[in-house]
Amino acid sequence: MKRRKYQHIVETVVNSEQKQQGNFKETAELVSELLYKHLNITGVSVWLFKNEQTALSLVAHQRQDSTIDLKNYIQISDFSGYLKLLENSRSIDVNDTSNDSRVDEFREFYINPNGIKSLLDVPIRINGHLEGIINVERTDQQKNWSDSEIYIVSQLADQLALTIATKHTYTQDEQLSLFKCAAEQAQQIFMLINMETRIVEFVNDAYSKLTGLPKEHFIGKPITELMIFKSKPELAEEMFQSLLQGKQVVGEVNVVTPSGISYWARHHCSPFITARGNKYALINNEDITEKRRQQEDLERLAWSCTLTNLKNRTYFNNALERTYSGYLVLIDLKNFKHFNDTYGHEKGDALLIEIARKLKHFSDVKQAVELARVGSDEFALILSSKFTLDEIEHLALELYQSLSSKVQIKRQWVEPRPVIAVVDIAEVANVVSPLTSADLALQIAKKKVGIPIQCFNHDLLSSFLDKAQIEQDLHVAINNRQFELYYQPLRDLKTGEYTGAEALIRWHHPKKGVIFPGSFIEIAEQTGFINVLGDWVLEEACRKLNLWHHQKPHLTMHVNVAASQLFSGDLFEKIWNLLNKYQITPQSLILEITETEIMADIQTATTLCQQLSELGVGLAIDDFGTGYSSMRYLKQLPISKLKIDRSFISDITDSHESREIVNAIIAMAKALNLSLTAEGIETGEQEDYLIDHHCNQGQGYLYSPALREADFTKFIRLDEAKAELVKA
16 A cells, blocks of 8 residues: 555656657656655756766756755766666665765765755666666655655656657657567556557566466457457447547556456557557556545445435435436425434434335335435435336335335334325426425425325426516515505404504515515525515514504504514514614514414524513414414413414304314413404404403404505594594
């Protein structure tokens, strides 16, 4: 493994254009740059013999200290003994120049003046003949040269030797023997192919070592006898067609040696023409098995879910982007979070593993294209387009029955509650993301009574596109101030006096006219627009309340607050600023929060409500009776009012159950000393029942729908005028 530490440096040089073209100077500069960058050294230089071996010429260098004086030429006579020693050595590593006699020849004129503490010299040798030197130095510390450092410098010296040999090959055929000698010293595999005959004319010893067969077994044979083409002769044909066009060819292939050893090889093929016009190709073959294995391990970690051993969401999304037909099946485990919180993550993980096992079995049997875990409790698979939609619906039912069957987790039997969505990918691919379609169908399936399976259809697609358009229009509406507040009067059922109003937002759409909040509030919540809208509603309501109080100081303003506003962290500060800005009595502002929103985080909600209550602001629970609050929670919340949901009022005169629920809520409010408002009063009979049972306030179409501000003011004045006539 030490030798592989710097293997990427060799790969960079081997695959460089400079080396492939036999450009020694540029290759030497690349070698110097790479060594200086990756080794802990202060200087590196490459020297080449000139003038019939009488002098060394500096070809390339990198230095930490620019003050070191490097001459362009050094006479060999100045250190001939050292060069003789280097000529007979693979390398010379001097760990301490102050105590090593081998550098005595040039100690005074080079070592001492330049402060060289340690050096490493590696010969650039072709066919045993010294062609140049790679010199590596340290001036900052004495440090032993490691095996990996010596090894990599030696490897790069071999590559520089090959560069010289390649240059000679390009210019003179008779120098091919020098190239062969240099190639024999390399640990990488090299081959020469005659492009005219497609015959192997040379392989080096490294190839023999790998195959376990003598070179003669391959030399003189067709290229298809080489291991990289043995099992794939068509690869040889493709390579030759590219080489004939003058292109370099790079590729990777799995190779099996005659001894049965399998390895991954990367081949780099370069065409060239000799001085006599003969066409050849140089093939460099490198063993990349270990690198490939590391890459596969990294991919396995990047693309897999470690818990279930299925593919993960990232992998699945990439696969889905390349899929244009078939069926996407999305599976969600309903109430899994509750199960996880109740029984612990260990059992939750065990359940997920069991679900994954069943899905894997189903996937194998049905020959699914892909299967993955795409969320904490969501799984997805892609089924082939060979199935009809009717068959897919049957398969979805079969899958549901399998996943919903009882599972034993530890000593406990659990009944999973899968929800399944199915999308025909081809139908939606050009309109909307299949995964988005599946998410939408999944939400519909969760609300189903009975078997929760939903196929994405044209109605859902139309609904999705409508919502997407609303989301887009919301951007424009907010910027162009297309919203207006309407006010629905609140009536004191005992006195008949109108005591205030609930502020209700309306959207004046330029094409669709007036849009009620039920058509856009949920989308605003999902997209984050709700906070902007909520801030505007609060400000506008407080502004109007201030104007009303000039004439009618007793009027109250009810304003709905969304969950994201309540838990935003700055609602208290905003209310405080508005109360001061518009100089309104805190008790005249009543914030309405739904029962479900409060119960989502009762502890945080209690703290926030307590702070708002200390300001004097009224707090009301809206749509009461539709959630799951308890008397204990109502006692700890500093609320002043309950609003009975309109669903209980609409049939109060016909439904015994609704009457019992309303009576219970009225009794609860009385016990807790809370004011009570009934929503959705539409008939005199409903009003009479509520008055008889001591409900405090009411609102609904019996009195008035929500009115624009000017109409609301007229409504209040007209009612007061009627009251005056009655008194008179």
